[in-house]
Structure formats: structure tokens, C-alpha cells
Amino acid sequence: xxxxxxxxxxFSNPLLLASGIMDETADSMIRISKSGAGxxxxxxxxxxxxxxxxxxxxxxxxxxxxxxxxMGLPNPGIENYKNEIKNALKGGVPVIGSIFGKDAGxxxxxxxxMEDYGVHAIELxxxxxxxxxxxxxxxxxxxxxxxxxxxxxxxxNIPVWAKLTPNxxxxxxxxxxxxxxxxxxxxxxxxxxxxxVDARVPVLKNVYGGLSxxxxxxxxxxxxxxxxxxxxxxIVGVGGILNGRDALEYIMAGAKAVxxxxxxxxxxxxxxxxxxxxxxxxxxxxxxxxxxxLVGIAQVR
Amino acid sequence: xYRVVEIEEVRDEAxxxxxxxFRDTSNPQPGQFYMIWIPQVDxxxxxxxxxxxxxxxxxxKIGKGTTKMHSLQKGDKLWLRGPYGKGFKIEEGKALVxxxxxxxxxxxxxxxxxxxxxxxIAAKSEDEIIFRNRFKENVFFATDDGSLxxxxxxxxxxxxxxxxxxYKIIYTCGPEMMIRKMVDxxxxxxxxxxxxxxxxxxxxxGICDSCTINGYxxxxxxxxxxxxxxxxxxxxxxxxxxxxxxxxxxxxNHDIGEKSQ
Ligand SMILES: Cc1cc2nc3c(=O)[nH]c(=O)nc-3n(C[C@H](O)[C@H](O)[C@H](O)COP(=O)(O)OP(=O)(O)OC[C@H]3O[C@@H](n4cnc5c(N)ncnc54)[C@H](O)[C@@H]3O)c2cc1C
Ligand SMILES: Cc1cc2nc3c(=O)[nH]c(=O)nc-3n(C[C@H](O)[C@H](O)[C@H](O)COP(=O)(O)O)c2cc1C
Ligand code: FES
Numbered sequence: 001x002x003x004x005x006x007x008x009x010x011f012s013n014p015l016l017l018a019s020g021i022m023d024e025t026a027d028s029m030i031r032i033s034k035s036g037a038g039x040x041x042x043x044x045x046x047x048x049x050x051x052x053x054x055x056x057x058x059x060x061x062x063x064x065x066x067x068x069x070x071m072g073l074p075n076p077g078i079e080n081y082k083n084e085i086k087n088a089l090k091g092g093v094p095v096i097g098s099i100f101g102k103d104a105g106x107x108x109x110x111x112x113x114m115e116d117y118g119v120h121a122i123e124l125x126x127x128x129x130x131x132x133x134x135x136x137x138x139x140x141x142x143x144x145x146x147x148x149x150x151x152x153x154x155x156x157n158i159p160v161w162a163k164l165t166p167n168x169x170x171x172x173x174x175x176x177x178x179x180x181x182x183x184x185x186x187x188x189x190x191x192x193x194x195x196x197v198d199a200r201v202p203v204l205k206n207v208y209g210g211l212s213x214x215x216x217x218x219x220x221x222x223x224x225x226x227x228x229x230x231x232x233x234x235i236v237g238v239g240g241i242l243n244g245r246d247a248l249e250y251i252m253a254g255a256k257a258v259x260x261x262x263x264x265x266x267x268x269x270x271x272x273x274x275x276x277x278x279x280x281x282x283x284x285x286x287x288x289x290x291x292x293x294l295v296g297i298a299q300v301r
Numbered sequence: 302x303y304r305v306v307e308i309e310e311v312r313d314e315a316x317x318x319x320x321x322x323f324r325d326t327s328n329p330q331p332g333q334f335y336m337i338w339i340p341q342v343d344x345x346x347x348x349x350x351x352x353x354x355x356x357x358x359x360x361x362k363i364g365k366g367t368t369k370m371h372s373l374q375k376g377d378k379l380w381l382r383g384p385y386g387k388g389f390k391i392e393e394g395k396a397l398v399x400x401x402x403x404x405x406x407x408x409x410x411x412x413x414x415x416x417x418x419x420x421x422i423a424a425k426s427e428d429e430i431i432f433r434n435r436f437k438e439n440v441f442f443a444t445d446d447g448s449l450x451x452x453x454x455x456x457x458x459x460x461x462x463x464x465x466x467x468y469k470i471i472y473t474c475g476p477e478m479m480i481r482k483m484v485d486x487x488x489x490x491x492x493x494x495x496x497x498x499x500x501x502x503x504x505x506x507g508i509c510d511s512c513t514i515n516g517y518x519x520x521x522x523x524x525x526x527x528x529x530x531x532x533x534x535x536x537x538x539x540x541x542x543x544x545x546x547x548x549x550x551x552x553x554n555h556d557i558g559e560k561s562q
Contacts, residue, residue: 020509021508021509021510022507022508022509022510022513022518023510024509024510024511024513024542024546025510025513025516025542025546025548027513027515027516028510028513028516028518030516031516043510043546049543049545049547050545051543051544051545052503052544052545054343055338055343055344055345055503056336056338056344057503057504057509058503058504058505058506058508058509059302060302060382060506061302062302067508069504069508071503071509074503074509074511074544074545074546075545075546076543076545076546076547076548077545077547080547080548083548084548196303196340196380198303198305198378198380199303199340199341199380201340201341203303203338261508262508264507264508265506265507265508
């Protein structure tokens with residue numbers, strides 16, 4: 001009932017673990033696989049080992065709105081990640097290797113390594129810092145996005161997913177620049193910050209951070225809806241999914257699968273099983289037998 | 302969201318260890334921890350060491366954040382989130398409480414709630430022993446240099462006491478090498494055990510994976526674990542994670558040297 005296929009990869013259900021949440025260690029990825037996730041996206045891995053930013057790196061927004069984080073892309077570095085992937089594959093579900101770099105050359109190198117390690121697909125994290133600075137992300141530069149996607153596509157044989165940033169006014173143009181990708185992943189976190197009024201300073205050590213959780217869901221749904229409409233590409237929706245209805249909302253906007261991150265903080269590791277049964281229940285009640293029937297159904301023609 | 306609390310009293314406990322008392326709306330269980338933020342300095346995890354009306358953190362001066370905390374006085378403020386994690390569960394029968402260094406801070410509120418128990422308070426030497434007068438009876442001291450009580454590791458004293466008495470449950474916290482040893486002893490002697498672990502924490506809320514040991518997040522699934530999980534933890538006392546998430550051995554973990562026992 002919940003099976004789905006994205007870029008030729010078959011998932012037993014459309015609920016994948018989002019990059020950066022409980023996916024640095026193989027043991028955690030295996031645990032999430034066994035907890036009902038249809039697939040796993042690894043933490044974003046770069047060329048060198050990085051410690052990430054100092055604490056505070058997360059801020060819990062009040063009233064269940066979501067989280068603000070600035071982890072600073074901590075990761076062991078690609079050369080130290082081989083064993084982690086090898087073990088994560090024992091979870092028995094497809095593993096998508098997320099990578100970040102500063103230019104096409106780095107993305108290309110990282111993709112090839114990930115392919116060697118045995119991942120089922122590559123996810124390009126295009127929300128990493130642009131070499132030009134100013135807090136700009138690589139993913140807002142159409143030319144760079146096109147170059148990275150095309151270079152990586154040319155050199156690996158596994159599917160390539162491009163994960164786009166919502167921090168741009170031209171998401172459709174960026175999606176078109178990433179046209180050669182096998183699937184698009186929408187969205188990464190939304191740039192934001194928080195100030196503690198009593199301390200009179202920004203909370204995050206890095207000052208700026210990325211918003212995730214329920215407060216960004218409408219932004220994610222809109223991005224999926226717009227891009228699906230304009231490109232007809234295969235889409236994976238992500239941002240603020242907390243329950244079965246949220247996942248269905250993304251699917252109706254045009255996503256064939258979704259990713260789940262912050263909901264683990266709200267509902268625990270069992271969230272994949274729970275959302276899957278919430279979806280099944282809705283589908284039974286509404287006499288829908290396959291996810292496929294719902295993809296993009298909400299598009300107003 | 303952080304809550305701001307005011308320090309009402311600061312007490313010297315031992316060399317480089319102070320307790321900070323405050324009032325707060327939360328209702329923690331022994332073994333739970335908070336994230337303490339000192340704006341513009343650092344944010345770090347800290348167990349609750351007093352859980353009554355007046356609550357306390359018992360803090361050892363280690364690095365940037367804890368050094369700043371040691372300079373704070375009555376009337377100064379702390380920013381908190383928590384309490385987080387799973388605390389101790391009280392089991393039937395006579396208990397052996399084994400605390401090494403500031404590990405005793407985590408165990409103290411539990412020890413106060415236990416009926417039938419013996420307590421081992423251990424440290425490198427007498428001047429590092431905390432809570433020397435907090436418990437009225439059944440307290441045994443162990444120091445590496447013999448300056449107070451038993452001369453030698455807490456684990457050696459514990460083994461001797463286990464020979465003589467019929468403990469049903471061991472509660473422990475302290476350097477990870479000590480916990481590893483206590484877990485091995487408990488397994489061999491078929492005694493129940495609960496241990497509170499410390500791993501490098503970033504988020505404190507179970508999302509970043511930095512504190513994970515064998516698939517268990519210390520911040521959410523722990524910090525207190527019981528025997529069925531502890532016996533299966535291959536990495537306990539053997540492998541750690543660097544701040545980058547890289548898997549490292551005992552030899553590569555430079556923090557563990559001074560903390561080992
Ligand atoms: C669940 C838990 C409960 C704890 N309870 C107590 C307690 O009751 N009393 C007490 O004195 N200490 C306790 N600690 C240890 C305490 O968190 C560290 O000593 C403190 O974070 C050091 O911060 P710093 O800024 O002074 O050091 P830093 O300058 O940041 O670093 C010095 C060293 O301290 C350790 N450390 C630093 N940050 C962390 C962190 N976020 N998590 C774990 N270790 C860290 C590392 O080994 C590091 O190399 C606890 C740790 C955990 C995980
Ligand atoms: C703590 C944290 C770390 C993250 N790290 C990454 C990362 O390394 N790479 C990436 O592409 N996205 C990262 N993200 C973004 C998520 O993958 C996801 O796009 C975003 O959180 C929205 O989904 P959610 O609301 O379900 O969490 C991170 C998010 C969080 C909360
Ligand atoms: S500190 Fe982030 S998962 Fe435990």
C-alpha cells in the first residue's frame with residue numbers, strides 16, 4: 001500500500017530519515033531502519049573532518065513550533081566514513097549518502113567515494129556555505145547548482161538527488177538548473193535566528209541557524225507544489241512532517257516520498273511506524289490503495 | 302526556550318568542585334540532567350545533585366564553561382533547559398552505590414531516597430572527595446592514594462563488599478572505565494546494575510547523534526541505563542566519538558586519560 005519508487009529505487013514506505021538527524025553513526029541508522037523508516041539519508045559528509053560549531057547549537061522554539069539549529073556541518077570526513085556506510089547498509093533499507101562541498105570538484109570526489117562505499121543514491125546538500133561568503137548558500141546560485149549537478153551526474157552510475165534550499169525567491173529556476181538530477185529534495189532548513197531577551201544576545205553560537213519542524217511545513221509544501229507544477233520531476237518532500245496527514249499533504253502537492261527529521265524530537269524513534277499506520281488508516285478510510293494515486297493530486301489545473 | 306534561575310548559594314565541596322543552589326519550577330528525578338547555558342561562554346550538560354525545594358548542580362572545574370561557572374556568585378544567573386533523559390529506577394533489595402569523582406553528584410539524590418544501602422564515595426585523593434558529610438551512615442571512602450579510607454580503586458572496594466554482602470542492585474556513575482568495570486562485575490555476579498553515562502553532548506534532545514553509544518542516545522535513551530542494555534554495550538569504556546562523530550579508541554581519546562580510574 002505504501003510502496004513507492006523514486007529515481008528507480010524501491011522503498012517499502014515513503015518515510016525516509018532526513019539528513020542530519022540521528023544519522024552520524026551506523027548504529028543509529030540501523031536503529032532507525034528497524035524502526036520502520038523506508039530509507040535512510042546519512043548526515044552530510046564533506047572532504048575533511050569537522051567538529052562543527054560550539055554550543056549552543058540548537059534552540060527549542062516554544063509551543064511546539066520547531067527547532068533552530070546551527071550544528072556547523074560536523075562530520076568525520078569522507079575517508080573516515082567508509083565503515084559507517086558499510087554497517088548502515090546492514091539495516092536492510094536503501095541508504096542515501098548526503099554530501100556537501102565548496103565547489104563542483106569536491107562534490108564530484110565525494111560522490112565517487114560514496115558510490116564506492118555502496119550507497120544506493122547520492123543526495124547533494126546544496127545548503128552549504130557559498131565560497132563568496134555573506135552567509136549565502138551554494139544552492140541560491142543557479143550556475144553553480146547546474147555545474148555541480150551535471151558534473152556529478154556525468155561521473156557516477158547511481159541516482160543523484162539534489163536537495164534544494166528554501167532561502168531563495170527563485171526556487172523554480174534553481175530546480176530547473178538542477179534538471180539533470182534524478183530527483184529533487186525540497187526543502188532544507190529556513191534561515192532564522194533567536195535572541196534571548198534576558199541575556200540580550202543571540203542564542204546560537206553561530207548567531208544564524210536553520211529552522212525546522214512544524215513552523216516550516218507551509219513553506220515546504222509550497223516549494224514542492226510549485227516545483228512539481230513547473231518541472232514534473234520526481235520530488236522528495238521534507239520540512240515539518242509530524243504525522244500521517246502532514247506526509248499526505250506533501251504527497252498531494254507532488255512528492256513521491258518524504259523525509260522526517262525534527263518529528264523524532266517530538267515523537268521519538270517510533271515516529272516512522274506511527275506515521276505509516278496513520279497514513280494507512282487514512283487511505284483505507286478514503287479507499288485509496290496506492291500512494292501513487294495521490295501524488296500531485298492537489299494540483300489546481 | 303531557556304528559563305533563567307538565580308543562584309541562591311554557592312558551596313565549596315572539594316578541590317575544584319562547587320555546588321550551586323537555585324530554585325526552579327521543574328521536578329527532576331535523580332539521574333536526570335539539564336543543559337546549562339552561560340551566555341557568550343558555553344552550554345553544557347549537568348546532572349541534578351539536589352532535588353528538593355532548593356535544587357543544586359555540583360560542578361567540577363574542567364574547561365571554559367565550568368571555569369566561568371565557578372566565578373559566579375549568589376545573585377548571578379544561569380540559563381537552563383531540561384530536565385532531560387531517563388533517571389534511576391528504584392529496585393527492591395539492598396543497594397550498593399558506587400560514585401567516582403563528580404559521578405557522586407549524579408548518585409547523591411538517589412542515595413538519599415534508598416532505604417537499605419551502602420555507599421562508596423571514591424576519588425583520586427581526599428581533597429577530591431565530595432559529600433563527605435552528606436550521608437550519615439553506611440558510607441565508605443576509597444582513594445587512589447589512600448589519603449582517605451580504602452587505598453585503591455572504587456571497583457576493588459566494591460568487589461570486596463560484594464563478596465561479603467548480598468546486594469541486589471548496583472547504582473554507579475563516574476569515569477567510564479570505572480563504569481565498564483562495575484558492569485563487568487555485575488554481569489559476572491549476576492547482580493542488577495544501573496549506570497549513568499557521560500558522553501559528549503551537543504543538542505541534549507536526541508537529534509544530533511553525538512552522544513550515541515551502540516545506537517543508544519545518552520541524552521534521551523539514558524543517561525541512566527540498566528543491565529540489559531549495559532551488558533550489550535560493546536563500546537562502553539572502549540570506543541568514543543570525537544566532536545566530529547569520528548569513532549575513536551581509548552588511546553585516541555585524550556579526554557579520558559585524566560578522567561580514568
Ligand atoms: C549527562 C551528563 C551529566 C553530567 N553531570 C555532571 C555533574 O554533575 N558534575 C560535573 O562536574 N560534570 C558533569 N558532567 C560533565 C560536564 O558536562 C563537563 O565537565 C562540562 O561540559 C565541561 O564543560 P566546559 O565548558 O567547562 O569544558 P570545555 O572547555 O568545553 O571542555 C573540556 C572537556 O570537558 C568535556 N566536555 C565538554 N563539553 C562537554 C559536553 N557537552 N558533554 C560532555 N562532556 C563535555 C570534554 O571532555 C572536553 O574536552 C556531565 C556530563 C553529562 C554528559
Ligand atoms: C539538527 C539538524 C541537522 C541537520 N543537518 C543536515 C545536514 O547535515 N544536511 C542536510 O541536507 N540537511 C540537514 N538538516 C535539515 C533536515 O534534513 C531537513 O531538511 C529539515 O530539518 C526539515 O525537515 P524536518 O522539519 O522534518 O526536520 C538538519 C536538520 C536538523 C534539525
Ligand atoms: S546530544 Fe544530540 S543526540 Fe544526544
